[in-house]
Amino acid sequence: MLRMILLLSFLAVLAVGVLAVMGALRAFTGSAAEKDPDPMPAPFRRISYIVLVVLMFGVTTGWLGAS
DSSP states (O other), rough: OHHHHHHHHHHHHHHHHHHHHHHHHHHTTGGGGGSSSSSSSSSHHHHHHHHHHHHHHHHHHSSSSSO
């Protein structure tokens, strides 16, 4: 079991490292023009933030989740 946890943590560290290198390369190559300017409309983004806050409040107070 410990070997599996160590293997999964190693893979997670490796994935984070690869993503960091890819982000640095993207920043150096200047591919900012290729990104979408706004992938999600503002009203949907606002609603999702409100739902997220309500969900977090419900889980921390015990209204939602396991009893």
